[in-house]
Amino acid sequence: MLKDSQDAWGHIFMDYLKKGVGFEITERDDGYFDVTEGPRLYFKKYANWGEHEKRAMKYVRGRVLDIGCGAGRHALYLQNRGLEVVGIDISPLAVEVCKLRGLRNAMVLSITQVSSKLGKFDTILMLGNNFGLFGSFRRARWLLRRFHAITTARGRIVAETRDPYKTDSPDHKAYHQWNRERGRMPGQVRLRVRYKKFVTPWFDYLMVSKREMEEILRNTGWYVSQFIDGEKGMYIAIIDKKPLI
Secondary structure, three states: OOOOHHHHHHHHHHHHHHOOOOOOEEOOOOOOOOEEOOOHHHHHHHHHHHHHHHHHOOOOOOOOOEEEEOHHHHHHHHHHHOOEEEEOOOOOOHOOOOHHHOOOOOEEEOOHOOOHHHEEEEEEOOOOOOOHOOOOOOHHHHHHHHHHOOOEEEEEEEEEEEEOOOOOOOOHHHHHHHHOOOOOOOOOEEEEEEEOOOOOOOOOEEEOHHHHHHHHHOOOOEEEEEEEOOOOOOEEEEEOOOOOO
């Protein structure tokens, strides 16, 4: 759980919900800063979603776990479709925003705390680039085996990421090389988020190519059944369950 002084996301979401204002600054461990699209992205109505997101919704089924639910846009859409959705996030204020917006089941919980205590799920949702929450190659494989245990026989993961190699930025390419030299995956980003006086702790965020994703999934009981391409290197993977050997 984030302390209030660390809950940059939560304060961004709450300010946008109440006042319609907010911004998000990301800081990378090589000193690179970026100002993102901001909270508007997290509150977008379905009509304004990317086409790849809309297509991915067709593959969501049964009882759903939305990991990193943010302000709740995906969870609320699915709940309104009649699905049972459990949203989790490490941001207490984000969870509060979700509840204020009508999400019936949301709780403060990190991806590493997901367990059988939550029950069984048919779909695990990791949209909004949230494949990144796996953090690293090793942690991803550990979590995928845990996800295997908490999903039904028809379990499915719907996860979004960005191919880190689809960039012309010299800064990003230099960061990929620096990661290689440190023994990290090129798209394994260490960053933190800032908003006003609020700053998250440093955390690892993993972006991968399709080939790298398939390598991560190997022998974890999961496989990619379909890729759905978006814009600017973004894509969604429909990841289906198979017996764990």
